[in-house]
Amino acid sequence: MKYIKKVDPELADLIKKEGERQANTLMMIPSENIASYAVEEAVGSLLENKYAEGYPYKRYYQGQKYVDKIEALVIDRAKKIFKVEYANVQPYSGSPANFAVYNALLTPGDTIMGLALNFGGHLTHGSPASATSKYFKSVQYELDNNGLINYEKVLNLAKQIKPKIIIAGITAYPRKLDWQKFFEIAENVNAYLLCDISHLAGLIIGKAYPSPVPYSHIITTTTHKTLRGPRGAMILITKKGVEKDPELPKKIDRSVFPQLQGGPHINTIAGIGVALKEATKPNYKTYSKQIALMLDASKPGTILKLNLNELKEVSDKKGIAFEDVVKINENLVIVKLSDKGGSTYSFFNDIEVIAFSDEEYYIFTVDLKQANE
Numbered sequence: 256m257k258y259i260k261k262v263d264p265e266l267a268d269l270i271k272k273e274g275e276r277q278a279n280t281l282m283m284i285p286s287e288n289i290a291s292y293a294v295e296e297a298v299g300s301l302l303e304n305k306y307a308e309g310y311p312y313k314r315y316y317q318g319q320k321y322v323d324k325i326e327a328l329v330i331d332r333a334k335k336i337f338k339v340e341y342a343n344v345q346p347y348s349g350s351p352a353n354f355a356v357y358n359a360l361l362t363p364g365d366t367i368m369g370l371a372l373n374f375g376g377h378l379t380h381g382s383p384a385s386a387t388s389k390y391f392k393s394v395q396y397e398l399d400n401n402g403l404i405n406y407e408k409v410l411n412l413a414k415q416i417k418p419k420i421i422i423a424g425i426t427a428y429p430r431k432l433d434w435q436k437f438f439e440i441a442e443n444v445n446a447y448l449l450c451d452i453s454h455l456a457g458l459i460i461g462k463a464y465p466s467p468v469p470y471s472h473i474i475t476t477t478t479h480k481t482l483r484g485p486r487g488a489m490i491l492i493t494k495k496g497v498e499k500d501p502e503l504p505k506k507i508d509r510s511v512f513p514q515l516q517g518g519p520h521i522n523t524i525a526g527i528g529v530a531l532k533e534a535t536k537p538n539y540k541t542y543s544k545q546i547a548l549m550l551d552a553s554k555p556g557t558i559l560k561l562n563l564n565e566l567k568e569v570s571d572k573k574g575i576a577f578e579d580v581v582k583i584n585e586n587l588v589i590v591k592l593s594d595k596g597g598s599t600y601s602f603f604n605d606i607e608v609i610a611f612s613d614e615e616y617y618i619f620t621v622d623l624k625q626a627n628e
């Protein structure tokens with residue numbers, strides 16, 4: 256901060272205060288993970304100055320000697336760590352990454368099928384509030400009364416509407432997805448299966464959550480959630496994806512640039528590279544296992560124990576109003592957040608999930624205090 260302080264003390268002060276807020280607040284959504292100083296250094300580095308339209312060794316400007324090596328290295332790391340055939344590391348974030356996949360494979364009016372937002376899906380999976388449903392016909396599947404995906408119903412819906420892309424991915428569904436079942440459904444109707452692992456990427460790398468790589472054609476992921484990197488995204492293509500359509504890598508590359516984006520943010524790409532490197536360290540497994548405990552609600556007698564008193568204590572201290580706490584089993588509660596409280600998801604039903612243990616709570620819900628400020 257030594258230079259900002261001199262040049263722009265007003266902004267420096269606000270950044271400092273935000274730093275204090277981050278240090279003193281429970282930030283309970285994956286999108287607010289804390290990247291390492293090494294990742295921050297890469298993102299704040301002089302790579303910020305570089306314009307690099309195109310792809311490694313195929314650019315439109317001079318001076319790409321090192322930048323080409325950087326992007327190629329990060330692509331290589333992504334391919335190795337996820338064991339996929341191809342990686343595009345240029346999408347500016349998760350939403351444009353998903354749109355780039357649709358843009359690559361569909362023509363306007365084609366049908367996509369994803370989990371509805373208020374059942375745990377994401378806006379970009381075809382929500383009526385998102386442009387994805389403006390340009391493409393979106394039919395959404397929902398959860399059953401027991402809060403689970405009913406794969407038979409998903410199959411029946413897919414047979415009925417014949418989507419070109421089925422999206423398996425979650426923003427708020429604290430269960431394991433059955434990637435294989437999704438793949439079988441996609442095969443049955445000859446659709447592409449897009450697995451959006453934005454919330455899960457770090458857990459998958461740390462082997463704390465099943466990988467969709469053997470059971471998908473395309474994978475998208477943000478890089479700033481469980482992966483713990485900078486705000487960015489990647490599009491990955493699996494062996495099955497290349498087998499289904501050998502042109503897929505070319506189509507995705509073209510869709511990202513030049514169809515939807517201009518110059519890549521090389522500083523962010525370098526930050527993704529650092530995060531991927533960090534993800535190969537042994538302690539990353541411990542980190543991802545710890546997070547995955549909250550997802551492991553299906554196993555009775557796991558380390559997690561529901562402790563409602565503790566939950567109430569923390570919520571009182573933090574000024575979070577819980578309108579309704581629904582106990583699913585001893586490991587998991589679904590918390591309906593108060594209408595008064597509001598949340599980052601407030602206009603979408605306010606359902607979030609928090610899992611709890613005696614020693615630690617797992618931070619996957621919304622900081623209402625912050626939302627109220």
Ligand SMILES: Cc1ncc(COP(=O)(O)O)c(C=O)c1O
Nearest residue numbers: 348349350377425426451453477
């Ligand atoms: C499953 C999923 N996909 C995509 C996104 C979009 O990511 P971004 O906010 O980086 O556009 C999110 C963000 O929460 C998400 O949860």
